[in-house]
Amino acid sequence: MIGENGLPGGLDRVEFVSARTNGRRSVSIAGTLPLRLLTHAEEKWWLPRAYYALLDQAGQVEKNLFARARICSRCGAQGPYLGGWRTPTTSGYVTMCPPCSGAEFTPYTGHLRGVAYGQMRARKLRADDYLCRVCQSSRASVWDHCHEHDPVRSPVCASCNTIEGMGTPEHLLRREEVVAHLLECGRCRSERTLPPRFHAAVAQLHLEAEARHASCPVQLHVRHQDTTQAGHVFDLHWTKKWRQEVPAVEAHELVRVFVDQVLAAEPPEARVPGPRAASDMDART
Template identity: 70%
Template sequence: MPMISPKLACAIFTDETRDASLPLRPDVLLKTMSHHLRWHGHVVVGDVALRLYKHKGSWQYDERDVRRAARDLAAVTVDHDDLVEVVLPGRQWREESSAEGDARGCANWRGQIAGWMYHEALSKELARDRPYTERSEWAQIGENGLPGELTWEEFVSARNGSGSSSTIGGTYPLELFTRSEGRWWLPRAYANLLDRWEVEEEKLLERARLCSRCGARGPRWSGWRTPTKTGYVTMCPPCSGAEFTTYTGHLRGVPYGQMRVRKLRADDYLCRLCQSSRASVWDHCHEHDLVRGPVCASCNTFEGKGLPELLLRREEVVAHLLECSRCCRERTLPLRFHAAVAQAHLKAEARHASCPVQPHVRHRNTTETGHIFDLYCDRHWTKKWKEEVSAAGALELVHTFVDQTLTAGRPEPGVPGPRATSDTHAQT
């Protein structure tokens, strides 16, 4: 089959849909680092799912699929006079969509648009820097249908600047979104297309949950998805365990540079962190150049780019960091975690005068002499102050943190729980 790069696929799709009446955004075809690939291996444009194939480390599309999808979507006629009312969910949708289980994060285009509105309204409110007690009205819907004091112009301007995070199914709904008679409206043909997008996303997710070996049904969000040379496959832990070797720590203390000389393959092992996916790389301590263990691509990104203060709350991550034999022997952690340990200490110990409330602590920056933090008290809103923890002081706190971890017994790697978007600096 004729395989093409995402860049060429985007160009072909753009050309084929140049006269389309749908608000298409073909750039979605370029998002080969998207979480959707891990979830189900497709990019859904409108109501058409385009599969990606991995060849020699690069993601590619079948040109025939791209042209067929483009022509199908270009043929959709949008009648701007045939409108349907769009009833958006309230603020509680965000809480309901964050619930555990299969209900969490279902495809919901109405909820996504509502989420954008509340996000921008809250951003505007936070920019005013008002006390928390005066923020109760930011989520109330105004006469213009938007929460708080958000205007339509501000909303559209903010979302235009957020790129693909304001698209749904490769389309831009705000282009056709209108308000009349106190209600929101969209062309019926487009609203129906978005409904079909929801169905297609859910169908792909459900199919990707089934173990490719035994057919067992796994967790909704890619817990059993394993990267391979040709893309992601779904394998349950028993099938993965039967297929790949469990790492036992036998390479602890080995310099990372020797791994290539020894020709030891990480993908022969299960990921040491999640213990459910095939490993793809050897993780190592960048300060001591010593091997920690084999990890999958997802856990490698999670450990490498996650917020240090969140990573340190996970026992299995701390245990993995201490797989570096020098970190363990010297009772330390990589430097990027020192500020996070000091931050946790200030949160537990620092107080505004005799106030019993834990302050909010934000790491401002790191200098040659130490780490600087901004603190503020929720109970006394106007009380803000600065604390500095010296580099030596932070190192002592790290020693104490590691000692407590080792005294409690080094925990075995566990299955990482759901990762918040904030773990990797993702934005709404």
């Protein structure tokens, strides 16, 4: 509510400044705290003209930087507004479109499958020699590995590494490139499994595809509610009055079936490891 003096809640200037700066997080304008420059006159609040012009200049500089960050440094193509083409290099971040990144960095072919993560670090093999295994459009920055079994998976960029570790499991499993990356772990492949945090997501996808309630026309609204030692509990309707539990044993079997389907759809060259990993490491060190 705006008071008679033009400020929220009927505050005067002193109260307004105190309310905006004494909290745990100060509220700023364009990254600054210009409140002392405010002047109240003629029932309006005023800023100095020079300061107003400075804020305009700062906005224009930021706009120009965004525009420059969208241009591929190799071919000049224009990329997405939010800088999706930004990739790290030895001289800092640059903008490179997916085709130019593919030509600049080596695609990962799974030839290090089965190598322990500790060996990768000891041998100091560089992930940034490769293209990101997941997005295939940015330079990799780290070697991702399976936290359950330890083997290295593949080189990924910082963005994809964060998404794989913190993204919503059921959304990640809908992306073929993410599932293929998870199965770069040799033990996950041989045991036909996925990391535990994805088990409930596989059960959820199964319920979305198979669960039915007689002839009810209402579309299922499957949401993971809880995980216990016995299994995974799901709400199957937005009212939360229809719940179903998938026992842990059944969830493991669903994961095995899910992985079998993924592996069966792989091209022949992806079904077996490439050249012996030790030879590759010796050649690079």
